[in-house]
Amino acid sequence: MLCKAEENYILSDIIRDLKKFTSKKIIKTILEHPESRREWMLDYFSNACKHLKRKQQYKVWQNGYHAEVVNTNRFIKQKINYIHNNPVKDKIVAAPEDYVFSSARNYADLDYELEVVLLDMF
Numbered sequence: 001m002l003c004k005a006e007e008n009y010i011l012s013d014i015i016r017d018l019k020k021f022t023s024k025k026i027i028k029t030i031l032e033h034p035e036s037r038r039e040w041m042l043d044y045f046s047n048a049c050k051h052l053k054r055k056q057q058y059k060v061w062q063n064g065y066h067a068e069v070v071n072t073n074r075f076i077k078q079k080i081n082y083i084h085n086n087p088v089k090d091k092i093v094a095a096p097e098d099y100v101f102s103s104a105r106n107y108a109d110l111d112y113e114l115e116v117v118l119l120d121m122f
Helices: 011-032 038-047 073-089
Strands: none
């Protein structure tokens, strides 16, 4: 994800809240909409928190985040291309814009699921 915190906000707090909110939504969705991978996903998220000292039923996200300061347009392009090509690298899709939840669809002027701010450097 490429993002920035507005003035008077702390990025680490935003990421923490995002992870907390999305974790709850992901688990709720898995529980309410059973499908073939339901048990596997719940087991995976359950096992991910067994080593934790704090009692927790599921762990969706890894600890921490790796924020990097963006100094140049070249760096932004590099990171966006990296993000867009992750599903291709993992052989989930053949092209970045084929991944439904990718901003690559926005840049390719296709129907999209995500609202993003397009950067005019592309």
